[in-house]
Amino acid sequence: MGAGEQEMAKKGRQSAGAAKSRSASSNGDGTGTTLKELLGADVLDKLQAKAGELKQEQAKREDQERKEKEEARRQEQKRLENDFSYLLNNSDSDWSKYK
Secondary structure, eight states, X not given: OOHHXXXXXXXXHHHHXXXXXXXXXXXXXXXXXXXXXXXXXXXXXXXXXXXXXXXXXXXXHHHHHHHHHHHHHHHHHHHHHTOHHHHHHHSOSOGGGGO
Protein backbone atom coordinates (compact mmCIF):
# COMPACT_ATOMS: atom_id res chain seq x y z
CA MET A 1 0.00 0.00 0.00
CA GLY A 2 1.28 3.47 -0.84
CA ALA A 3 1.25 6.55 1.36
CA GLY A 4 -1.82 7.95 -0.38
CA GLU A 5 -3.75 4.73 0.08
CA GLN A 6 -2.88 4.63 3.79
CA GLU A 7 -4.17 8.17 4.28
CA MET A 8 -7.41 7.31 2.51
CA ALA A 9 -7.85 4.23 4.72
CA LYS A 10 -7.26 6.33 7.87
CA LYS A 11 -9.83 8.93 6.78
CA GLY A 12 -12.37 6.21 6.08
CA ARG A 13 -11.88 4.66 9.50
CA GLN A 14 -12.12 8.04 11.25
CA SER A 15 -15.37 9.02 9.55
CA ALA A 16 -16.91 5.60 10.24
CA GLY A 17 -15.97 5.88 13.92
CA ALA A 18 -17.40 9.38 14.13
CA ALA A 19 -20.68 8.23 12.60
CA LYS A 20 -20.95 5.38 15.12
CA SER A 21 -20.36 7.71 18.08
CA ARG A 22 -22.93 10.19 16.80
CA SER A 23 -25.58 7.52 16.38
CA ALA A 24 -24.84 6.00 19.78
CA SER A 25 -25.10 9.32 21.63
CA SER A 26 -28.51 10.30 20.30
CA ASN A 27 -31.75 8.44 20.50
CA GLY A 28 -34.61 8.31 17.98
CA ASP A 29 -36.01 11.81 18.46
CA GLY A 30 -32.63 13.54 18.13
CA THR A 31 -32.13 14.51 21.78
CA GLY A 32 -29.44 12.92 23.92
CA THR A 33 -30.16 11.49 27.33
CA THR A 34 -28.43 13.18 30.20
CA LEU A 35 -26.58 11.55 33.04
CA LYS A 36 -29.22 12.84 35.43
CA GLU A 37 -31.87 10.91 33.53
CA LEU A 38 -29.82 7.72 33.55
CA LEU A 39 -28.93 7.74 37.27
CA GLY A 40 -31.32 7.20 40.12
CA ALA A 41 -32.17 9.89 42.66
CA ASP A 42 -30.25 8.13 45.45
CA VAL A 43 -27.08 7.98 43.34
CA LEU A 44 -27.44 11.66 42.46
CA ASP A 45 -27.85 12.56 46.13
CA LYS A 46 -24.72 10.58 47.03
CA LEU A 47 -22.73 12.29 44.27
CA GLN A 48 -23.91 15.72 45.35
CA ALA A 49 -23.04 14.98 48.97
CA LYS A 50 -19.58 13.78 47.95
CA ALA A 51 -19.09 16.92 45.84
CA GLY A 52 -20.02 19.05 48.85
CA GLU A 53 -17.57 17.19 51.07
CA LEU A 54 -14.79 17.59 48.53
CA LYS A 55 -15.47 21.33 48.25
CA GLN A 56 -15.29 21.69 52.03
CA GLU A 57 -12.03 19.75 52.19
CA GLN A 58 -10.57 21.91 49.42
CA ALA A 59 -11.62 25.09 51.26
CA LYS A 60 -10.02 23.81 54.49
CA ARG A 61 -6.82 22.91 52.66
CA GLU A 62 -6.62 26.34 50.99
CA ASP A 63 -7.27 28.09 54.31
CA GLN A 64 -4.55 26.04 56.01
CA GLU A 65 -2.07 26.84 53.23
CA ARG A 66 -2.93 30.55 53.48
CA LYS A 67 -2.39 30.52 57.25
CA GLU A 68 0.95 28.71 56.87
CA LYS A 69 2.16 31.24 54.28
CA GLU A 70 1.05 34.13 56.48
CA GLU A 71 2.87 32.68 59.49
CA ALA A 72 6.03 32.10 57.43
CA ARG A 73 5.88 35.70 56.23
CA ARG A 74 5.53 36.95 59.84
CA GLN A 75 8.47 34.82 60.95
CA GLU A 76 10.62 36.12 58.08
CA GLN A 77 9.68 39.73 58.90
CA LYS A 78 10.54 39.16 62.56
CA ARG A 79 13.90 37.68 61.58
CA LEU A 80 14.64 40.62 59.29
CA GLU A 81 13.73 43.14 61.99
CA ASN A 82 16.45 41.59 64.15
CA ASP A 83 19.02 41.75 61.33
CA PHE A 84 21.03 44.98 61.76
CA SER A 85 22.36 45.08 58.18
CA TYR A 86 18.83 44.72 56.79
CA LEU A 87 17.62 47.56 59.01
CA LEU A 88 20.49 49.80 57.92
CA ASN A 89 19.90 49.12 54.24
CA ASN A 90 16.16 49.64 54.44
CA SER A 91 15.90 52.52 56.87
CA ASP A 92 15.22 56.10 55.87
CA SER A 93 18.54 57.79 55.23
CA ASP A 94 17.19 61.28 55.92
CA TRP A 95 18.16 61.59 59.56
CA SER A 96 17.23 65.27 59.74
CA LYS A 97 13.57 64.25 60.20
CA TYR A 98 14.39 62.73 63.57
CA LYS A 99 16.03 65.76 65.25
